[in-house]
Amino acid sequence: MSKSPDGTAASDTRDLEHRLDALQLLPSGAVRRTPNWWSGVWPPAVAVLLLLTIWQTYCAIAQPRPDLYPSVFDVASAIGANWDSGRLPAALLTSLTRGGLGFVYAIILGTIIGFLLVEVPLLRRAFGPIISGLQVLPSVAWVPAAILWFGLTDATVYFVILMGAVPSIANGLVDGIRQVPSHIRRVGVVLGAGPVALHRYVLFPAALPGYLAGLRQGWAFAWRSLMAAEIIATGGKLGFGLGSLLQQNRELADLPGVLATVLTILALGIVIEVGVFTPIQRRVLLRRGLTEAR
């Protein structure tokens, strides 16, 4: 633009505006960064230590039968023994592989079903309630049927994982997209997005928090279903997972071994929750300026 008589007035305005903007941008960042990781870790760590101390103190004072009420050290040495014998690492690997692979299948299937439910209203009305119902049905209930259908093979385990995780994932996506504010969708349309671009650049990213919540719940269900299936279905062509180890230790009447396995399963659940889902969800929510519900 030419620097006409208004040149100075206009640049004054711009300058004032710019200084106001700078004021707005000033206090971000720095303050929030540091306490994140550590503040998330120490309270549960202290809680675990406290529980272990109470347990060990009880054993030291009351001296209960060690085969029924093993001490912390008994269980710790059982973990060591199971590890050294190679059973624990093998079981861990098998379960994690199955859980991970099954979860990936569940994500693919759940996402496809979710999109179909979003896009085809008739399908949503027809199958929506069924899928919500399936979410409530404990997927272990499918184990007997799955054994009859697939025999004692990995297919049984994967089937149960899918029945556990797919409804949560599909529902998460459906809810996520349904909760996209109408003005966001309208902006997508106004910006000229066709149906595919609207989904890819607007609706799916907007639905991400709901989708992630669905994934998280889907994983929890998948993991539980897997453990239950491994406890119930052993032998045949089935690999040896953590659930099988649990069952085997029970048959050996090895209570420290049973508790060691339970603690391993628990620890794994916590590690995946805290190590994978929490940080991802946290990043997504922080980016959008949404504070976490704690």
Place this chain on the structure above:
Amino acid sequence: MTDAITLTGVSKFFDPSRPVLDDMSLHVKQGQFICVVGVSGCGKSTLLNLIAGLETASMGSVDVPSGRASVMFQDPSLMPWLTARGNVELALRLRGVGRNERAAEAQRLLTLVNLADAGDKLPHQLSGGMKQRVALARALAQDREVLLMDEPFAALDAVTRDLLHDELERVWRETGRTIVFVTHNVREAARLGDRVILMTARGGKIAREWEIDVERPRLIESPAVSSLAGSVSSALRAELAKVSNV
């Protein structure tokens, strides 16, 4: 000069017993800045949505020879997961601008709305006025001849609004867009418009209109703007009286 927007005998019914717009005709010249005022519920947003193609007319024709218009709403509606730059780039991407040109074009547009160094900020880090400027940059990114604005500054404080008036006026002159600007605020209308249109409170017609040839850039507190705002305001109150007496 050619018309950028032509409405001929446009009626719009949501409910068959009562037209929101009734046989309305309007010509907007290319490059004109036109403000639409009227009481709440008189059909301003409906008029804008018709021009935008978000609604279709029940009768009559709406013609925007340059194609679709870009629209800005009261709510900036930025994508909360994208930075200011990302939001502008999204509009460019949806317009089909290639990856390599997007960054430079987005930066040019952000500079145009005086946000050259806030490109990496996320919407929740921006003030209301800054968000609305990003929304303006995004609307401009569509590179459409006609820009429709539905009470874009209604939720902002007075100082920010004044600044944005200057900003918008400058952007308008630099880009030569045709702007239809809906507002409740008669001063705002008198400050910005080449032309102000007052809609009837009910019945969906144009009640009155004013041509404004006050020299730009204008000041909202200048006597010319104030006296014009005064006359629009009393006409608006007269319209309001007609419906509240019934």
